Amino acid sequence: MAISKKTHKSITLVDVAHKAGVSLKTASRVLNGTSTVKAKTVAKVRDAMTRLGYRPNELARGLKARKSVAIGMVVKNLADPFSANAVKAVQEVARANGYIVILASSGGYADIERAEIESLIGRQIDGLVISPVGSPRSTFSEIIPSGLPVVTLDQPVQGSVFDSVMIDNRRSAKVAVQHLLTHNYQRVVAIGIRPYLYTCAERIAGYRDAMRKERIEPRICVVEHEDLLTTQWFSENVMNRHRPEAIICLSWVSTILTLRAMKTIGKRVGKDIPFLSFDDFELADLMTPSLSAVRQPTSAFGSEAAKLLFERIGADGKLKRQRAVLLETELILRESCGCV
Amino acid sequence: MAISKKTHKSITLVDVAHKAGVSLKTASRVLNGTSTVKAKTVAKVRDAMTRLGYRPNELARGLKARKSVAIGMVVKNLADPFSANAVKAVQEVARANGYIVILASSGGYADIERAEIESLIGRQIDGLVISPVGSPRSTFSEIIPSGLPVVTLDQPVQGSVFDSVMIDNRRSAKVAVQHLLTHNYQRVVAIGIRPYLYTCAERIAGYRDAMRKERIEPRICVVEHEDLLTTQWFSENVMNRHRPEAIICLSWVSTILTLRAMKTIGKRVGKDIPFLSFDDFELADLMTPSLSAVRQPTSAFGSEAAKLLFERIGADGKLKRQRAVLLETELILRESCGCV
DNA sequence: CTGAAAGCGCTAACAA
DNA sequence: TTGTTAGCGCTTTCAG
Numbered sequence: 001m002a003i004s005k006k007t008h009k010s011i012t013l014v015d016v017a018h019k020a021g022v023s024l025k026t027a028s029r030v031l032n033g034t035s036t037v038k039a040k041t042v043a044k045v046r047d048a049m050t051r052l053g054y055r056p057n058e059l060a061r062g063l064k065a066r067k068s069v070a071i072g073m074v075v076k077n078l079a080d081p082f083s084a085n086a087v088k089a090v091q092e093v094a095r096a097n098g099y100i101v102i103l104a105s106s107g108g109y110a111d112i113e114r115a116e117i118e119s120l121i122g123r124q125i126d127g128l129v130i131s132p133v134g135s136p137r138s139t140f141s142e143i144i145p146s147g148l149p150v151v152t153l154d155q156p157v158q159g160s161v162f163d164s165v166m167i168d169n170r171r172s173a174k175v176a177v178q179h180l181l182t183h184n185y186q187r188v189v190a191i192g193i194r195p196y197l198y199t200c201a202e203r204i205a206g207y208r209d210a211m212r213k214e215r216i217e218p219r220i221c222v223v224e225h226e227d228l229l230t231t232q233w234f235s236e237n238v239m240n241r242h243r244p245e246a247i248i249c250l251s252w253v254s255t256i257l258t259l260r261a262m263k264t265i266g267k268r269v270g271k272d273i274p275f276l277s278f279d280d281f282e283l284a285d286l287m288t289p290s291l292s293a294v295r296q297p298t299s300a301f302g303s304e305a306a307k308l309l310f311e312r313i314g315a316d317g318k319l320k321r322q323r324a325v326l327l328e329t330e331l332i333l334r335e336s337c338g339c340v
Numbered sequence: 341m342a343i344s345k346k347t348h349k350s351i352t353l354v355d356v357a358h359k360a361g362v363s364l365k366t367a368s369r370v371l372n373g374t375s376t377v378k379a380k381t382v383a384k385v386r387d388a389m390t391r392l393g394y395r396p397n398e399l400a401r402g403l404k405a406r407k408s409v410a411i412g413m414v415v416k417n418l419a420d421p422f423s424a425n426a427v428k429a430v431q432e433v434a435r436a437n438g439y440i441v442i443l444a445s446s447g448g449y450a451d452i453e454r455a456e457i458e459s460l461i462g463r464q465i466d467g468l469v470i471s472p473v474g475s476p477r478s479t480f481s482e483i484i485p486s487g488l489p490v491v492t493l494d495q496p497v498q499g500s501v502f503d504s505v506m507i508d509n510r511r512s513a514k515v516a517v518q519h520l521l522t523h524n525y526q527r528v529v530a531i532g533i534r535p536y537l538y539t540c541a542e543r544i545a546g547y548r549d550a551m552r553k554e555r556i557e558p559r560i561c562v563v564e565h566e567d568l569l570t571t572q573w574f575s576e577n578v579m580n581r582h583r584p585e586a587i588i589c590l591s592w593v594s595t596i597l598t599l600r601a602m603k604t605i606g607k608r609v610g611k612d613i614p615f616l617s618f619d620d621f622e623l624a625d626l627m628t629p630s631l632s633a634v635r636q637p638t639s640a641f642g643s644e645a646a647k648l649l650f651e652r653i654g655a656d657g658k659l660k661r662q663r664a665v666l667l668e669t670e671l672i673l674r675e676s677c678g679c680v
Numbered sequence: 681c682t683g684a685a686a687g688c689g690c691t692a693a694c695a696a
Numbered sequence: 697t698t699g700t701t702a703g704c705g706c707t708t709t710c711a712g
Contacts, residue, residue: 025708078431353689381697403689
């Protein structure tokens with residue numbers, strides 16, 4: 001009579017066991033390959049499985065086993081090649097470990113970040129890799145269940161116990177600016193977005209270090225949000241105010257926006273104004289002139305983070321001390337900075 | 341006595357109910373906001389929840405409710421801005437619908453694609469959006485459980501019943517080539533990668549259409565895999581063989597590789613050889629000369645796909661007919677094609 | 681080597 | 697308005 005729900009019933013392990021003429025538990029055993037089952041029985045069960053087109057329900061498995069075999073990843077902006085590459089690398093490592101990755105994105109907002117993390121936790125993820133928003137209001141440590149492995153990317157979380165993967169932002173910026181100064185530019189201006197972010201702040205500090213060392217007055221132009229970096233802002237606050245002899249942009253987004261602004265007002269990058277970008281990207285070598293840049297190892301960010309995460313997941317709480325890996329950056333000298 | 345497992349116990353709805361002095365079901369009711377519960381009871385339960393720091397276990401929820409509130413997405417290559425933007429858009433729509441997205445990537449390989457889909461299905465996803473590998477061996481239709489909403493992106497799956505979001509590749513390519521021909525170039529060569537892919541094949545067809553119409557002999561250069569598009573290949577098979585008066589690249593990857601090859605052999609894009617790219621990208625407008633391109637609405641791909649998917653998920657099987665949305669492309673005329 | 685029975689945390693009939 | 701009783705599909709003691 002009641003067709004109702006049963007119509008949509010999917011084959012379960014019980015069905016398999018039934019068909020194979022064994023008990024549920026035995027079927028479970030061959031599914032997991034645990035303990036020893038007679039070869040013949042295994043064959044029977046395997047046969048039943050394929051014959052029925054059985055697919056284990058990972059949700060049920062996870063519920064019982066108290067692990068989801070899933071990790072979460074939250075990034076700020078997937079359109080940014082930095083994030084995209086990191087996600088790609090994490091996904092690959094996860095796959096190699098038999099894990100899936102649940103992807104979330106914060107858009108750079110602390111409250112969304114928090115909500116996404118909550119959601120991920122509700123999903124019983126076994127680990128989390130996160131590229132934190134890093135704004136002052138971004139404090140998610142408290143909502144992380146104790147024992148959940150977390151590794152941060154790009155930015156640390158102040159005073160946290162999470163593992164982290166970073167570069168030396170300050171030093172990298174300093175080296176880049178020092179290079180610019182070897183070309184004897186005096187009025188070198190640094191352009192940054194969201195100066196309250198750790199990475200931006202560090203890079204600014206590095207810029208200052210380099211300028212101070214040469215006893216040149218620092219010229220720093222920052223906007224609170226990318227939407228504010230308009231052509232008008234650029235021409236007023238950078239061009240008119242500083243009449244720069246060289247420019248260093250402190251992030252991918254600021255580079256893109258600055259290049260666009262320069263084009264709009266007819267200033268040629270690297271020719272009229274020497275230029276260096278913190279963050280390298282596909283095509284930087286194909287621009288005219290080619291863009292000099294500080295290259296971050298974007299894929300390594302992801303794979304290192306994932307590696308740390310899975311080590312911790314594997315250690316099952318036995319790994320106590322916090323780990324921090326520092327990745328090397330590379331100053332790629334092309335044409336725009338004045339070399340060549 | 342037995343502390344054992346209990347140590348790691350997380351607070352469940354039972355605990356909440358207990359603390360609030362109500363039954364499990366009542367607690368469940370306020371959690372889900374279903375049916376009417378007395379305001380005072382609601383308050384009590386809510387209070388208990390926050391006091392206990394309760395977090396619902398979505399795995400358990402999904403197991404019972406037979407839905408995971410998760411969708412899967414599989415793309416070919418996250419590093420490609422096309423994929424990255426599509427994923428981003430899908431993720432946003434999913435979030436707005438209260439769904440999470442499990443991300444997988446095929447790397448362009450049919451067998452990985454298949455495995456990832458299997459894994460996703462085991463995860464009880466409620467829907468799938470996929471940018472199919474599209475090679476002849478990519479036939480995953482059979483492993484999709486009946487009733488699982490699927491929408492394909494970029495490429496269709498031959499003979500499938502899935503909803504799809506596409507552009508008119510053939511027509512877009514034709515229009516682009518026709519534009520090139522208005523500049524009176526005769527020896528226009530098309531460069532493509534993986535010609536067996538639907539999108540590539542269609543674009544080649546469009547190229548042929550345009551050439552045929554003007555009674556010009558088509559010149560098509562394709563490689564089976566991106567690794568084969570080397571500088572040497574380019575100079576032999578494109579330059580020497582055809583001495584092109586203009587080049588159109590049929591995808592983002594081929595554009596990048598071709599630009600790089602041209603740079604290596606000292607040919608200036610757009611100056612020595614007029615150039616047009618199928619696929620626009622960030623920075624195309626900042627190259628010198630700026631690159632003319634066929635622009636695909638990358639974000640719309642994702643958001644439209646997600647929209648279709650959630651409509652179908654919402655319809656709960658009542659939506660029978662297959663839908664196909666065709667997105668508009670835009671021919672962005674900049675400098676490299678010879679305009680200006 | 682195999683099986684019976686007890687849940688994982690939650691939702692859903694069906695009463696009360 | 698609220699509680700009782702079953703399970704979802706699987707793993708896991710603990711016996712046989």
